Amino acid sequence: MDTRDTPEQAELRRTASRLAGELGPRTVTDLDDRERNQRLAEAVRGTGWLELRHDDGEGKPLASGVEAAIIAEALGQAVAGVPFAGPTLAADLARRAGAQPIDGAVVGFAPDLVGAAVVAGTATDAPILAVDHAAQGPVAAYVLVADGDGYRLALARGEGTSDGADLTRNVHQLPPGTSLDPVAEQSRLLSREDLDAWTTLGLVLTSADMVGLMRGVLDVTVEYAKERKQYGVAIGTFQAVQHLLAEAQCLVEGAFSAAVYPAWAVDELAPAEALTAGRVAKAYAARAARTVCETAVQVHGGIGNTWDCIVHVHLRRALLSSEWFGGDGEQLRQLERSRLGVVDGLS
Amino acid sequence: MDFRDSPEEADFRKRLRAWIADNNPGLPASSTDDEYWARQAEWHTALYDAGFFGLSWPKRFGGHELPTVFDVILDDEIAAAGAPPRPSLGYLVQGITTHGSEAIQDRFLPGLISGRERWCQGFSEPDAGSDLAALRTTATRDGDEYVLQGHKIWTSYSDVADWCFLLARTDPGVPKHKGLSAFAVPMAQPGIEQYPLRMINGITKEFGQVVFDGARVSAANMIGEPGEGWRIAMTIVSHEREPGEVGYVSRYAKTVKDLEKTLRADPGAYRSDQREAVAWAYVQAEMLRLHVRRRLSERLDGPDHGPGGSIDKILMTWVEQSVGAATLSAAGSRAVVDGDEVGLKIYLYSRAQSVMGGTSQIQKNIIATRILGLPVT
Numbered sequence: 001m002d003t004r005d006t007p008e009q010a011e012l013r014r015t016a017s018r019l020a021g022e023l024g025p026r027t028v029t030d031l032d033d034r035e036r037n038q039r040l041a042e043a044v045r046g047t048g049w050l051e052l053r054h055d056d057g058e059g060k061p062l063a064s065g066v067e068a069a070i071i072a073e074a075l076g077q078a079v080a081g082v083p084f085a086g087p088t089l090a091a092d093l094a095r096r097a098g099a100q101p102i103d104g105a106v107v108g109f110a111p112d113l114v115g116a117a118v119v120a121g122t123a124t125d126a127p128i129l130a131v132d133h134a135a136q137g138p139v140a141a142y143v144l145v146a147d148g149d150g151y152r153l154a155l156a157r158g159e160g161t162s163d164g165a166d167l168t169r170n171v172h173q174l175p176p177g178t179s180l181d182p183v184a185e186q187s188r189l190l191s192r193e194d195l196d197a198w199t200t201l202g203l204v205l206t207s208a209d210m211v212g213l214m215r216g217v218l219d220v221t222v223e224y225a226k227e228r229k230q231y232g233v234a235i236g237t238f239q240a241v242q243h244l245l246a247e248a249q250c251l252v253e254g255a256f257s258a259a260v261y262p263a264w265a266v267d268e269l270a271p272a273e274a275l276t277a278g279r280v281a282k283a284y285a286a287r288a289a290r291t292v293c294e295t296a297v298q299v300h301g302g303i304g305n306t307w308d309c310i311v312h313v314h315l316r317r318a319l320l321s322s323e324w325f326g327g328d329g330e331q332l333r334q335l336e337r338s339r340l341g342v343v344d345g346l347s
Numbered sequence: 348m349d350f351r352d353s354p355e356e357a358d359f360r361k362r363l364r365a366w367i368a369d370n371n372p373g374l375p376a377s378s379t380d381d382e383y384w385a386r387q388a389e390w391h392t393a394l395y396d397a398g399f400f401g402l403s404w405p406k407r408f409g410g411h412e413l414p415t416v417f418d419v420i421l422d423d424e425i426a427a428a429g430a431p432p433r434p435s436l437g438y439l440v441q442g443i444t445t446h447g448s449e450a451i452q453d454r455f456l457p458g459l460i461s462g463r464e465r466w467c468q469g470f471s472e473p474d475a476g477s478d479l480a481a482l483r484t485t486a487t488r489d490g491d492e493y494v495l496q497g498h499k500i501w502t503s504y505s506d507v508a509d510w511c512f513l514l515a516r517t518d519p520g521v522p523k524h525k526g527l528s529a530f531a532v533p534m535a536q537p538g539i540e541q542y543p544l545r546m547i548n549g550i551t552k553e554f555g556q557v558v559f560d561g562a563r564v565s566a567a568n569m570i571g572e573p574g575e576g577w578r579i580a581m582t583i584v585s586h587e588r589e590p591g592e593v594g595y596v597s598r599y600a601k602t603v604k605d606l607e608k609t610l611r612a613d614p615g616a617y618r619s620d621q622r623e624a625v626a627w628a629y630v631q632a633e634m635l636r637l638h639v640r641r642r643l644s645e646r647l648d649g650p651d652h653g654p655g656g657s658i659d660k661i662l663m664t665w666v667e668q669s670v671g672a673a674t675l676s677a678a679g680s681r682a683v684v685d686g687d688e689v690g691l692k693i694y695l696y697s698r699a700q701s702v703m704g705g706t707s708q709i710q711k712n713i714i715a716t717r718i719l720g721l722p723v724t
Contacts, residue, residue, distance in 0.1 A: 001356055001416045003348055003637075003644040066348050222719050237724045239708075242715030249714055250661040257638035258630075264348050280633045283626075332626040339607055339629060340622055341614035 003260065012067060016074035019043055024078025028308050031081060031167055040082045049084065053092035054101055061095060061267070065201055069208035069263035076212025079313050081168040085205040086132025090142055092201050096194045097153050098187030106133045108141030108156050108174065114326040115199065117143045119154060119180060128156050128174040131324055139172045150189030154180045166320040167313050196271035200262055202325040203278030207259040209321045210289035214252045217314035221245065221296040241299055248295045251288035258284045276338065283331035289318040350640065356420060363424045366397050371430040379692040383431065384552030388507065391434040391462035400433060401460040404440055408456035415643040418591065422639065426600035435593035438586035439466060439512055441650065446571040446579045455531055467508035469499040469557060470580060477709050480523045480577060484559060486515035486530060491566050495532065495559035501703065505555035506541050508534050514576050527576030531568040538562035548695035582652055587704045588660035590635055591643045595663060599632040599670050602693060606677055621676045628673035631666040638662055654717040657710040664700045664707055671697025
């Protein structure tokens with residue numbers, strides 16, 4: 001038992017953090033800097049990070065959930081506007097179905113964002129949400145089609161529109177009536193266990209993103225508290241401010257400790273056990289991220305409530321990462337079902 | 348990163364599990380009953396004699412020199428079996444090994460670790476709580492001895508202790524942090540009066556007040572150098588704040604497990620807010636279990652006496668108080684109809700966690716200034 005990063009993982013953490021930090025936005029204005037976003041997207045593609053969950057030739061992913069979580073955390077910390085979790089989850093799902101990954105594809109979610117959309121027929125009859133898709137270009141989103149005891153993949157394709165809360169990632173909405181294409185050469189049906197394991201990866205990546213967001217927003221806020229002066233002194237000298245930031249630091253550490261375990265477990269433990277660990281991590285991270293981002297807005301004072309202060313970029317991104325695969329309320333409800341028994345009359 | 352047991356760890360876990368199954372004394376939850384505090388010493392010596400305590404400490408003091416993560420396994424198996432937590436004295440061991448002379452270490456560590464000699468900690472005073480360095484107990488040199496005068500409070504297990512790890516002022520002429528020294532004081536002597544404290548959940552065996560009025564301690568029993576007391580105290584409290592050092596994580600896991608069992612027996616009898624309180628307590632206890640794994644892994648290459656223990660202490664406090672809130676919630680109206688209700692007692696006991704070992708306010712001061720680097724006025 002040694003829960004520390006291996007030397008390779010530590011190196012990846014440093015590299016990812018450096019790259020995301022250099023190319024991520026420093027100001028709200030940077031969000032509209034197409035050139036910066038382009039460079040970031042090319043860098044992420046060039047490193048091979050989008051292929052971490054591709055098939056290694058023997059049905060296993062090229063890299064573990066730990067490596068994927070390391071990247072997700074670094075990108076969250078830098079509020080980097082580049083698709084990562086979306087295409088990574090699509091590749092993981094395709095691998096489990098024995099299909100070749102489709103470049104740029106993501107997974108289409110049901111409107112509640114908790115799970116992959118399940119469809120039937122040749123066109124959708126409800127909206128599909130393609131989460132963390134590239135900003136431009138036609139949308140391709142994997143959806144599930146029930147088939148006997150399992151599911152096979154189909155591809156919803158269309159032109160999406162995106163106007164979500166998160167200013168760094170896109171949620172394209174595909175309207176009802178979007179055509180469904182079959183996915184070629186799926187060698188196996190997706191089982192319940194496959195979907196549990198895939199859901200765990202989703203909980204891992206969204207939790208890691210929030211851990212990164214908390215680190216990033218706390219760094220910005222601590223610096224601000226050291227510089228901003230009121231009553232002739234830095235506001236960071238006031239205990240009222242210090243205690244808010246100290247609590248935030250504890251939440252970051254707790255969320256990180258909870259999140260590394262399912263990142264490891266997703267490839268090492270039975271799906272049900274890993275899923276429980278994922279739900280614990282997500283419930284903790286969702287509550288923590290909300291509090292830490294709200295603390296950041298509060299410590300920034302009036303300016304923290306203006307569009308041009310970057311902390312709402314973290315808060316908005318945390319709201320999407322929280323809802324995606326379900327927030328703390330959803331995770332607690334699922335833990336209640338699995339651990340406390342099902343109450344009659346509730347689903 | 349690997350959360351799995353190595354072959355040696357798996358073998359240890361198997362032996363430990365079998366031993367606990369045969370030797371679990373089945374004490375009540377520690378926070379609710381005086382019987383637990385009365386019989387805790389038997390559990391300590393049984394655990395030690397079976398080779399399951401002092402796992403990472405030096406062999407010459409009775410330890411086993413195993414990697415720090417073996418304590419994770421100990422906490423896991425104790426929690427799984429619902430056995431009492433491991434004795435929480437790692438912080439005293441850290442204090443003595445870091446600051447005590449070889450003679451002091453050889454004299455005191457074996458008895459401390461084996462449980463054959465019981466210890467209490469005389470730091471806090473009625474007028475020196477968070478401002479510990481303001482303490483007024485004096486140790487005045489008299490030949491080869493020091494004479495003690497003063498009043499200590501929150502002295503856990505003082506009534507059964509053989510020794511007190513005492514912090515006293517030896518030099519009133521220097522600034523308050525510099526005039527303190529630490530001693531191993533024998534408790535069985537005239538000039539020591541004890542007064543138990545009754546806590547808000549009714550227990551009387553855990554905390555006491557100790558008045559020193561002319562008690563004596565040999566100068567050879569000074570731990571560290573004259574004037575080193577403050578540094579020693581800071582080493583000790585920094586580790587007292589670590590759940591990896593105190594082993595409380597198994598207590599939380601056991602309480603949550605018992606709660607889950609109760610709700611599972613009749614899920615329809617509980618409201619959604621009660622179910623959610625229990626699920627959240629599970630999330631918190633799991634977080635701490637994993638946090639302790641991480642913190643003890645970080646120590647595989649040696650201990651760290653830094654301020655990180657303050658983060659651990661806040662996390663541990665939030666966990667204990669979430670668990671306490673869940674026991675109260677699940678007890679529902681029973682908690683107010685029956686003053687002996689276990690859920691009520693666990694809840695009331697949990698309120699002390701944000702005070703003992705340094706208040707949450709003090710921990711936040713330390714985190715803000717020493718970890719986040721915020722300025723001090």
